[in-house]
Amino acid sequence: MPPAANDKGVAMVAPELLKPAPLTSPVAVEMTKVNKWYGNFHVLRDVDLEVARGEKIVICGPSGSGKSTLIRCINRLEEHQEGRIVVDGVELTDDLGRIDEIRRDVGMVFQHFNLFPHLTILENCTLALIWVRRMPKRDADEIAMHYLRRVRIPEQADKYPGQLSGGQQQRVAIARALCMSPKIMLFDEPTSALDPEMVKEVLETMERLASDGMTMLVVTHEMGFARQVADRVIFMDRGEIVEMNDPESFFTNPRHERTKLFLGQILR
Amino acid sequence: MSDAIRTSTPIFVRESMTADRAPPVSNAGPAAWIRDNLFPTPLSSVITLLALLFLAWALPPLVRWLFIDAIWSAPNGDLCRAPGAGACWAYVWQKLGFFMYGSYPREEVWRVNLVLLSGAALVVWMLWPDARGRGGAALAFFTVYPVLAFGILTGSAPFPTRWLPTSGTGQLLWAFLYVVLIAGAGTLFYTGRLTALAMAMIGFVAWAEIGAWWPTLGLSHVGTNLWGGIFVSLLVATVGIVFSLPIGIVLALGRRSQMPIVRFLSVLLIEFVRGVPLITVLVMANTMLPLFVPQDWSPDRLLRPLIGVALFSAVYMAEVVRGGLQAIPKGQYEGAMAVGLSWWQMMQLIVLPQALVTVIPGIVNSFIALFKDTTLVAIVGIFDFLKAVETARLDPVWAGPSISTSGYVFAAFFYFVFCFGMSRYSLMMERRHAAGRKR
Numbered sequence: 001m002p003p004a005a006n007d008k009g010v011a012m013v014a015p016e017l018l019k020p021a022p023l024t025s026p027v028a029v030e031m032t033k034v035n036k037w038y039g040n041f042h043v044l045r046d047v048d049l050e051v052a053r054g055e056k057i058v059i060c061g062p063s064g065s066g067k068s069t070l071i072r073c074i075n076r077l078e079e080h081q082e083g084r085i086v087v088d089g090v091e092l093t094d095d096l097g098r099i100d101e102i103r104r105d106v107g108m109v110f111q112h113f114n115l116f117p118h119l120t121i122l123e124n125c126t127l128a129l130i131w132v133r134r135m136p137k138r139d140a141d142e143i144a145m146h147y148l149r150r151v152r153i154p155e156q157a158d159k160y161p162g163q164l165s166g167g168q169q170q171r172v173a174i175a176r177a178l179c180m181s182p183k184i185m186l187f188d189e190p191t192s193a194l195d196p197e198m199v200k201e202v203l204e205t206m207e208r209l210a211s212d213g214m215t216m217l218v219v220t221h222e223m224g225f226a227r228q229v230a231d232r233v234i235f236m237d238r239g240e241i242v243e244m245n246d247p248e249s250f251f252t253n254p255r256h257e258r259t260k261l262f263l264g265q266i267l268r
Numbered sequence: 269m270s271d272a273i274r275t276s277t278p279i280f281v282r283e284s285m286t287a288d289r290a291p292p293v294s295n296a297g298p299a300a301w302i303r304d305n306l307f308p309t310p311l312s313s314v315i316t317l318l319a320l321l322f323l324a325w326a327l328p329p330l331v332r333w334l335f336i337d338a339i340w341s342a343p344n345g346d347l348c349r350a351p352g353a354g355a356c357w358a359y360v361w362q363k364l365g366f367f368m369y370g371s372y373p374r375e376e377v378w379r380v381n382l383v384l385l386s387g388a389a390l391v392v393w394m395l396w397p398d399a400r401g402r403g404g405a406a407l408a409f410f411t412v413y414p415v416l417a418f419g420i421l422t423g424s425a426p427f428p429t430r431w432l433p434t435s436g437t438g439q440l441l442w443a444f445l446y447v448v449l450i451a452g453a454g455t456l457f458y459t460g461r462l463t464a465l466a467m468a469m470i471g472f473v474a475w476a477e478i479g480a481w482w483p484t485l486g487l488s489h490v491g492t493n494l495w496g497g498i499f500v501s502l503l504v505a506t507v508g509i510v511f512s513l514p515i516g517i518v519l520a521l522g523r524r525s526q527m528p529i530v531r532f533l534s535v536l537l538i539e540f541v542r543g544v545p546l547i548t549v550l551v552m553a554n555t556m557l558p559l560f561v562p563q564d565w566s567p568d569r570l571l572r573p574l575i576g577v578a579l580f581s582a583v584y585m586a587e588v589v590r591g592g593l594q595a596i597p598k599g600q601y602e603g604a605m606a607v608g609l610s611w612w613q614m615m616q617l618i619v620l621p622q623a624l625v626t627v628i629p630g631i632v633n634s635f636i637a638l639f640k641d642t643t644l645v646a647i648v649g650i651f652d653f654l655k656a657v658e659t660a661r662l663d664p665v666w667a668g669p670s671i672s673t674s675g676y677v678f679a680a681f682f683y684f685v686f687c688f689g690m691s692r693y694s695l696m697m698e699r700r701h702a703a704g705r706k707r
Contacts, residue, residue, distance in 0.1 A: 075605075104608040106606075108606040112599050114603030114606075115603070117622070127607065127609075127617060128608055131617065132607065132609060177607070
């Protein structure tokens, strides 16, 4: 067991291990005329987007509208074919070293958690610290326990992902991403695969993260979360940004017909 | 609309939750078990009775031949040739040394025993699930052990001493290389970086040193032409198993690579070697390998089939591992990439551990097939266990039909024990890995 496991709710991690990772640039993500195709299918069309430091953005839209692809381009799980993507002042190119650098600074949470089933919860969280950040196991354990306390499941540290509920697994996935002290967090439909009873605990975790000032891009259909947390809501359809507004205006006064239709479908 | 007439809406609110109850007791006991498992339906009953009849017909003579009428000790084959005599275990006992060591000089077999026993100890230590220091045992088995085993078995230096220069300047250069290697290894080791490289450098120096000092042990040279029996079968099987898995993994990764040339070469090698019989591979290794290298470097006659067997099982292993790789969901790759792991780290830490556990049954299946295929090295003149059994039955002192059969029964027993052991071990590992790790 790591030394910090005697959980009293108090952080016992040496502060220098939890250095905040401030964005060096005031613009966290800048996308200019980004285009992408899957074969002949035009999935992203001339997407322009600027995300400021500390901004929380919710992206919604029908399935196949390219919203997941959009955020997956930011840590280059997908490659864009035209246009520019600049993440914290670094442009995404084919330079492999640069991509690893970006991925270290951009955390991602997936719809299906993608935890490593052969590793314990603690090992899931420490893996990248030990192998990517080259941190001694002791320090990595401390950091992991710190974030597991923050997502409120330190007592599950020695279990395997298969033994946890969906909501707990997703919170582990958030803790795993946070361990790398990311500058930006991407969420790809983090609650879509969860039982209704589990959604709240994950959304609360994300709300706490938002109130700590994290830069967040969230693909979700949780409109309550969007209203409460987002600085901007983006609606996408057919690979294009159709409408973008602050949540209040977006929900009460959508302007584009497609947006009105979509909101009419989901807000009954 | 329903025609049902209700006087009021049915309302129900539970006032207390029902407590757990124990399940109903099943009618257990041997009688119930026999009824449920052996005679549940008329057809099953008939099959059960037929099976029992077959056993009653086959078992008694078999037991009589194997144990009751068997000749357990005899100076020669006369007793075993007598009518009504069973298995001739006296013959197996008499020829055990030949079965074990082939023509290895009798006064030197302690060397073989030393190598076999220390190897067995290391393997058990390495494979024992909860043993301490398994990593150390594995490191010793894969690095130090083969070198020392080679030295002990052949009696020659386990380092090609002709590489050692004898002239004055050559020795100076050699001494300089030593200083650089030791100083470099020390620095790397001290800073904690590149520990593996430091270990390799230390290992190289130690290897060369032991090689220079080895002849003073005074072990006589025993050429591989004298090696034989169970000892050679185990050697071929071990070398095949140890090399086939890593080569198979590399070929499987190559076959799934994004790089077209790497993929093409992997597919070519896999499909070519898989497309020809093992005997062909062995004969080719035996006759063609020497043609590819300078005469001085011509591989030893035992080494050639070793390479053939390892290559042959490696390509099968590659396909087994590929199956495991394909079973890993895409999300695992994405999860690994998203936390910033490099391709090698992703493979080593996330993908391969899961893929290999998935295909443990296939891997062990290949190992078992390989273990039995080692008998084919006899075709290129290697004196393996089965060849020893084949040769021993030509001894006129022990000639006789039931005597020959006894030898083959003993061989069958030997192969069965090893294959069954591997099978059980793999089942145990599967269960351990399955515990608590369902996806």
